[in-house]
Amino acid sequence: MRVGVLGSGDVGRMLGRGFVAKGHEVMIGSRSPKSEALQTWRAEVGAKGSTGTFAESATFGELLVLSVQGAAVATAIDLAGPESFAGKIVLDTTNALDFSKGMPPGLFVGLTDSLGEQIQRKLPKARVVKCFNIVPNSLMVDPKVAGGPPDMMICGNDVAAKARTVEILKAFGWPGAIDLGGIENARWLEALVPLWVRVAASLNAWNSAFKILRG
Numbered sequence: 001m002r003v004g005v006l007g008s009g010d011v012g013r014m015l016g017r018g019f020v021a022k023g024h025e026v027m028i029g030s031r032s033p034k035s036e037a038l039q040t041w042r043a044e045v046g047a048k049g050s051t052g053t054f055a056e057s058a059t060f061g062e063l064l065v066l067s068v069q070g071a072a073v074a075t076a077i078d079l080a081g082p083e084s085f086a087g088k089i090v091l092d093t094t095n096a097l098d099f100s101k102g103m104p105p106g107l108f109v110g111l112t113d114s115l116g117e118q119i120q121r122k123l124p125k126a127r128v129v130k131c132f133n134i135v136p137n138s139l140m141v142d143p144k145v146a147g148g149p150p151d152m153m154i155c156g157n158d159v160a161a162k163a164r165t166v167e168i169l170k171a172f173g174w175p176g177a178i179d180l181g182g183i184e185n186a187r188w189l190e191a192l193v194p195l196w197v198r199v200a201a202s203l204n205a206w207n208s209a210f211k212i213l214r215g
């Protein structure tokens with residue numbers, strides 16, 4: 001599969017590395033496709049990895065990953081070209097973290113809306129699945145933590161897209177995912193992250209994620 005990863009930060013490079021490791025072709029999209037960090041990434045992953053503009057990456061991918069800074073979501077989609085998302089699964093990793101008052105962060109969108117919903121509204125023909133946003137990038141691919149893998153939670157309106165996402169998660173070393181329902185549930189997945197930051201800071205455990213214990 002050809003995967004377009006829109007985002008050159010830690011998440012984009014980690015998931016890009018993961019998709020290449022699982023046998024896919026990946027193009028990371030960025031405003032600076034020749035940046036030093038992306039050149040290093042490209043050298044590391046080999047011939048199945050490439051870099052391009054947001055528009056080139058969105059055209060390239062049969063499946064897209066959106067992993068840009070939360071405040072830049074609309075700009076990045078406009079740069080990518082909204083028409084390139086039509087019909088495609090879009091794995092949305094973004095968070096609406098507001099660091100304007102320092103640490104720990106709040107949310108600049110929340111409770112009655114979310115980035116996941118804004119992305120789905122902006123891209124009505126895309127099949128948006130909120131995924132990966134509640135775990136640190138260090139645990140996104142083949143997560144190894146004491147106590148077994150954490151729980152991934154996802155949501156989205158397209159049932160088939162979520163089923164495909166679960167297949168991808170299994171290939172990435174996850175047992176599956178807790179499906180919370182439609183994309184409106186992204187507001188709660190995104191709200192979990194300021195809580196996660198507080199928990200991680202309190203425990204000084206940044207390589208950590210939530211797990212549900214069942215009785």
Ligand SMILES: NC(=O)c1ccc[n+]([C@@H]2O[C@H](COP(=O)([O-])OP(=O)(O)OC[C@H]3O[C@@H](n4cnc5c(N)ncnc54)[C@H](OP(=O)(O)O)[C@@H]3O)[C@@H](O)[C@H]2O)c1
Nearest residue numbers: 007008009010011030031067068069070072094095136137
């Ligand atoms: N870091 C984590 O462990 C983690 C975990 C879960 C979820 N997330 C979420 O996943 C997303 C990506 O996080 P990250 O840490 O990898 O990187 P990030 O620093 O939050 O975002 C970097 C990306 O955002 C793009 N960007 C920033 N400002 C922009 C603008 N004005 N216009 C267009 N694009 C812009 C950058 O584009 P260029 O490539 O052009 O510089 C880059 O591709 C975020 O929403 C974050 O909250 C992060």
